[in-house]
Amino acid sequence: MAEKASPSSNSISLKTVDGKIFKVSPAIANQMLTIQPLIKDSDSSTIISLPDVAAFHLTKIIEYLEGKPAAAPSAVDAFEAQFVKDLSPEELKGLLIAVGYLKVNGLVDLMANTVAKLIENKSVEYVRKFFGVVNDFTPAEEAKCRQEHAWAFDGVDED
């Protein structure tokens, strides 16, 4: 995962899957729990490769970690609402994977919450498409499954 680069300051170099290198402070990098152990063993010349993270996603993650207010829950809520406001479903999917892979403090739950709110009132087809789920039920099996869980479909309009 780690390779050598030219020595510079004590910033950490992160290389995304599309080949971009980002330099971040140890304080920022340490909030990505997956790479924490690599930071301890690395010197300034180390480049840490992130196979599941594209440049766009790392940019957003750094934007979140640098911009999140330190105190006042109401300020954090406002910042987080703004952060997710303009994300398209596609961007959300990519971030969900990247954040889950890096285990980013705070963002794991924010992404999960945003996805939950997005899919909560959507049709079964929408949710399948969102998660890339292939329906491996036969029509009879699916009907039976619905029947068994009829409580949860009380008042739901079928699409």
Next chain:
Amino acid sequence: MERDMGNLQDRLSDLPDLVLLNIMKFMNAKHVVQTTVLSKRWKNLWKSSPNLTFDSSDFLWVPVFNNFVSWVLSCRDNSVSIHNLEFRRKGCIGPKILDEIMTYAASHDVQQLTIVVNLVLKQDFVLPSCICNCPSLKFLKLYFWFPYAFASHIKLPTSFNLPTLESLHIKHVTFSTKENGSVEPFSSCSMLNTLVMDHCYLLDATKVIHISNSRLTNLTIRSFRGDGIAYEISLSTPNLSVITIKGLPDHKFSSMRNLPDLEKVKIEVSWYENFPPNHLVLISWLQVFAKVKILTLSWSTIKTLNVLLSEFKNLCAISRGEQMQLQH
């Protein structure tokens, strides 16, 4: 980037169960159970969710909601403990389903339990002992609401035995009196740091509630004059830093000498044109909190004090104390 985006769908469908269960954490139980029809992988996934949020507003018919709750509890994977359970219900509820939920939660190592319901009672409801003695509980919110039919009570035990509880929020409940006549319900909760008492009552003869918690830092009390007997609140809480008092002044505080760390006091008196607040209690608060560093008085609190001052028919001037910071 292109290569990355190309297999996005594949990687989404490979998301570990833990990530999917974390998404379910933020969904109401009804929507969580609906994921069962997505595919064979998802069919039983919801049964392992450690978080359950039951909200009756997701249901057109309240009786269906009751059956849904019982059904979910009987279907889910019994070996998975409960991290967070929330039960919110509009409309009236009997004690039976509440008992069922609390018993299930306590027997599954619940850490956070929220109950917000309108309980209709024919007789007193005693909080199940499994919840009052639950060793895993860290957060407990019991918000009851029922019309002012005080013939019956929602009774708390003489003492909570909750060794890991950090945050307790209670509303419309009645404290039980110990054999020696005292009320000291929280002293065994050694980790308690936040306590919210909203419309809490004492039984007839008792006049004092003792709150003795060495870790308590944040205390909120809300009362309405006339709901039950006025009592005195005696604090033995050396680390208390913030007190918030809301509603109509009713309960006095005993001396504040043993509160060395008290930093902030917020008073928000409710204002009702036809229901004048008890000025004597309000003034007694200002007296006992005299040494606090920051005193915040809501606009209606100042208005209340102003009404009192209007009794001084010949008054020409009022000067403001230097230590006082007024906010609203």
